[in-house]
Amino acid sequence: MERAITAEGLTKRYGSLTALDSVSFAVGRGELFGLIGPDGAGKSTLFRLLTTLLAPDAGHAEVDGFDTVKDYRAIRRRVGYMPGCFSLYPDLSVEENLDFFAALFGVRVRDNYDLIAPIYRQIAPFRTRRAGRLSGGMKQKLALCCALIHRPSVLFLDEPTTGVDAVSRNEFWEMLDDLRQRGITTLVSTPYMDEAGRCDRIALINAARILGIDSPKGIVARFDEPLYALSGERMYELLLAARQSPGVRECYTFGETHHLIAEAGFDPDTFIGTLAGKGFRQVALHPIGAGIEDVFMKLMHHGE
Amino acid sequence: MLRVLLEKEFLQFLRNPFLPRMALIFPVMVMLVFPWVTTMDVRHIGVAVVDNDRTETSRRLISKIGASDYYTLQEVTDDFAGALDALESCAADVVLEIPDGFEEGLSSDNPKKASISANGVNATKGSLGTQYLQQTLMATLVELQAERGAAPAPETIVVQNRYNPTLEYRNYMIPALMIMLLITLGGFLPALNLVNEKETGTIEQINVTPVSRLSFTLAKLVLYWIIGFVVLTLALLLAWIVYGLVPVGAAGAIYLASMLFVLVMSGFGVIVANYSSTILQAIFVMFFFVMIFILMSGLLTPIASMPSWAQCITYFLPPRYFIEIMRAVYLKGATLRDLWYDYAALALFAAVFNTAAALTYKKQL
Numbered sequence: 001m002e003r004a005i006t007a008e009g010l011t012k013r014y015g016s017l018t019a020l021d022s023v024s025f026a027v028g029r030g031e032l033f034g035l036i037g038p039d040g041a042g043k044s045t046l047f048r049l050l051t052t053l054l055a056p057d058a059g060h061a062e063v064d065g066f067d068t069v070k071d072y073r074a075i076r077r078r079v080g081y082m083p084g085c086f087s088l089y090p091d092l093s094v095e096e097n098l099d100f101f102a103a104l105f106g107v108r109v110r111d112n113y114d115l116i117a118p119i120y121r122q123i124a125p126f127r128t129r130r131a132g133r134l135s136g137g138m139k140q141k142l143a144l145c146c147a148l149i150h151r152p153s154v155l156f157l158d159e160p161t162t163g164v165d166a167v168s169r170n171e172f173w174e175m176l177d178d179l180r181q182r183g184i185t186t187l188v189s190t191p192y193m194d195e196a197g198r199c200d201r202i203a204l205i206n207a208a209r210i211l212g213i214d215s216p217k218g219i220v221a222r223f224d225e226p227l228y229a230l231s232g233e234r235m236y237e238l239l240l241a242a243r244q245s246p247g248v249r250e251c252y253t254f255g256e257t258h259h260l261i262a263e264a265g266f267d268p269d270t271f272i273g274t275l276a277g278k279g280f281r282q283v284a285l286h287p288i289g290a291g292i293e294d295v296f297m298k299l300m301h302h303g304e
Numbered sequence: 305m306l307r308v309l310l311e312k313e314f315l316q317f318l319r320n321p322f323l324p325r326m327a328l329i330f331p332v333m334v335m336l337v338f339p340w341v342t343t344m345d346v347r348h349i350g351v352a353v354v355d356n357d358r359t360e361t362s363r364r365l366i367s368k369i370g371a372s373d374y375y376t377l378q379e380v381t382d383d384f385a386g387a388l389d390a391l392e393s394c395a396a397d398v399v400l401e402i403p404d405g406f407e408e409g410l411s412s413d414n415p416k417k418a419s420i421s422a423n424g425v426n427a428t429k430g431s432l433g434t435q436y437l438q439q440t441l442m443a444t445l446v447e448l449q450a451e452r453g454a455a456p457a458p459e460t461i462v463v464q465n466r467y468n469p470t471l472e473y474r475n476y477m478i479p480a481l482m483i484m485l486l487i488t489l490g491g492f493l494p495a496l497n498l499v500n501e502k503e504t505g506t507i508e509q510i511n512v513t514p515v516s517r518l519s520f521t522l523a524k525l526v527l528y529w530i531i532g533f534v535v536l537t538l539a540l541l542l543a544w545i546v547y548g549l550v551p552v553g554a555a556g557a558i559y560l561a562s563m564l565f566v567l568v569m570s571g572f573g574v575i576v577a578n579y580s581s582t583i584l585q586a587i588f589v590m591f592f593f594v595m596i597f598i599l600m601s602g603l604l605t606p607i608a609s610m611p612s613w614a615q616c617i618t619y620f621l622p623p624r625y626f627i628e629i630m631r632a633v634y635l636k637g638a639t640l641r642d643l644w645y646d647y648a649a650l651a652l653f654a655a656v657f658n659t660a661a662a663l664t665y666k667k668q669l
Contacts, residue, residue: 053512073514076512088506089504089506091316092315103305104308105514
């Protein structure tokens with residue numbers, strides 16, 4: 001597979017803080033690659049290194065075959081970048097922003113209109129409105145149009161769906177899907193685990209390190225222990241009691257239920273019986289398949 | 305590329321709810337109000353006279369003081385202690401004491417001395433008040449002698465003020481006020497504009513484009529260059545319409561110097577912006593330098609009366625050269641040839657500052 005992005009041992013320090021600790025990964029051409037990790041994991045630093053805004057302290061990276069330090073000029077011509085915070089001109093209108101960024105790359109909007117058409121159509125009714133007065137979802141769509149207007153070969157999207165409502169998030173991912181079909185390589189970061197399943201491959205990143213890289217299914221398949229969803233009354237006391245029960249390796253809150261990782265020889269009926277003896281009634285325990293967040297929790301603990 | 309960037313800068317400037325108005329109101333305000341208030345002409349000096357003589361001479365002196373616009377006669381008394389109280393309570397700035405037998409003493413070999421006590425807290429007012437009073441005193445005595453038939457002393461000194469014949473302080477200050485305008489607008493606006501791009505994060509997006517740092521910086525410089533041109537024209541027109549002051553020298557010489565100077569200032573503003581991450585920081589640093597520029601480059605006080613170490617520093621302050629040009633062209637009608645040294649200095653500063661501005665703008669964070 002031809003590689004669009006390669007990173008080898010990328011390290012970046014800010015004073016005594018290590019923002020990225022020898023990160024290596026590769027993204028194939030045409031791939032939709034997700035960086036999944038909590039705030040402060042080092043995602044934005046990685047984006048700034050790859051988009052030539054920062055120089056690494058160690059390691060090196062290539063984008064589209066160009067070195068991010070030596071050939072930064074070539075990279076700036078052929079990538080599209082959407083920074084983590086909204087960074088278009090709020091006092092220019094939707095149209096003016098798009099025209100401006102097209103002109104910076106020496107292209108005309110109509111030349112590449114086919115690429116942005118499905119997205120731009122949604123914000124076209126507001127084209128004379130100032131970008132600063134758009135809603136969060138609209139802003140992201142405009143930013144994506146501006147990042148795409150010069151038909152980049154690699155697209156970098158730093159947390160494009162943060163602070164955007166659920167419907168707009170879904171629409172946004174559909175657009176990324178569409179772009180993948182047009183052969184554009186995309187590196188996208190998100191703190192939302194539920195979005196990871198929409199990528200071709202994902203890298204789980206935490207505390208400046210990559211925990212694992214695989215397809216979403218492959219990542220989930222790494223979870224090879226019996227997992228149960230636990231629910232009942234008095235959830236917090238239930239959590240504490242479950243953690244002390246025999247045969248339970250780990251129990252943690254997961255949305256409305258608790259997730260419970262069992263050791264070998266764990267018997268659900270005995271477990272419920274034990275809890276009933278402690279006064280917990282209506283306890284429900286179902287075996288479930290692991291999600292990406294479960295894998296993330298496991299790898300995180302494993303790492304420590 | 306530059307055209308695109310310029311279009312964007314103009315669009316943003318004109319669309320700003322505040323900046324275009326500011327660029328118009330500021331020069332109007334400065335030219336209409338400040339020439340009246342930034343005057344170092346000392347007038348209306350409060351005088352208390354202690355008249356112990358009570359003769360024709362002392363009465364003539366008092367009526368002269370009362371008639372002059374330079375003084376305000378606060379009180380005439382025979383109580384020196386009371387007059388000193390007036391000095392202390394700031395009702396009077398200067399106390400003139402005419403001793404008993406003053407008139408009589410004038411024609412004797414042993415004249416009585418009149419004494420002047422001045423309040424030194426406001427040093428300018430005190431010293432000028434003393435000088436004015438001495439002159440008035442001498443003039444009155446000469447006048448009285450002439451009336452009594454004594455031969456008037458021959459006039460030995462003729463004073464003629466060249467270039468500003470009436471010593472009108474406004475004419476001296478108006479070119480300086482234009483300079484203050486260009487210092488503030490030309491320096492602050494580009495700095496704030498650039499730091500604003502940092503604060504809103506737009507610069508991060510711009511940096512991942514093929515735009516060169518030179519054209520990005522240049523677009524901002526050109527915008528403020530044009531604004532400087534408009535503001536200066538407005539100021540020149542106001543000086544002519546309101547105060548009837550037109551440059552004796554060529555307007556072209558003024559424009560050339562101004563355009564060089566705005567380049568210097570905006571280059572300087574861009575350097576400050578390159579090292580500032582917030583608008584607050586940029587304003588504070590700019591303010592620090594603007595204070596130095598205004599107080600140390602001869603705008604308000606003559607450089608020649610500064611201590612020699614301070615005079616050395618002024619050679620590194622670009623406004624110094626601009627002020628020399630403006631006053632010389634405006635009041636004396638000096639030409640480019642007379643002032644080539646100042647123009648060359650400004651051009652040098654413009655080249656150095658703008659090169660530094662382009663170099664210190666980093667596209668990598």
